[in-house]
Amino acid sequence: MDCTIQGCSGKYEEQYIVHTARHNERIVVIDNVPAEVCGTCGDTLLSSIAMQRIDEILSDGSRATGVVPLYDFLAQ
Numbered sequence: 231m232d233c234t235i236q237g238c239s240g241k242y243e244e245q246y247i248v249h250t251a252r253h254n255e256r257i258v259v260i261d262n263v264p265a266e267v268c269g270t271c272g273d274t275l276l277s278s279i280a281m282q283r284i285d286e287i288l289s290d291g292s293r294a295t296g297v298v299p300l301y302d303f304l305a306q
Contacts, residue, residue: 233268240270253288
């Protein structure tokens with residue numbers, strides 16, 4: 231599918247991305263999220279199914295598979 235960003239001539243490609251969200255005052259990182267990513271500008275589209283699954287994951291924090299370090303740019 232052609233990219234929907236005005237002026238971009240790229241095409242969307244299926245990829246798995248790392249999705250980062252702020253939820254309940256915490257930063258949550260979700261790996262291997264299926265998405266459509268423009269190979270030219272990087273615009274990213276998530277399907278409604280992927281968004282529903284992300285909502286499910288965020289509402290059930292007990293399924294976290296690991297912890298990642300968080301650095302505060304402003305505190306450095």
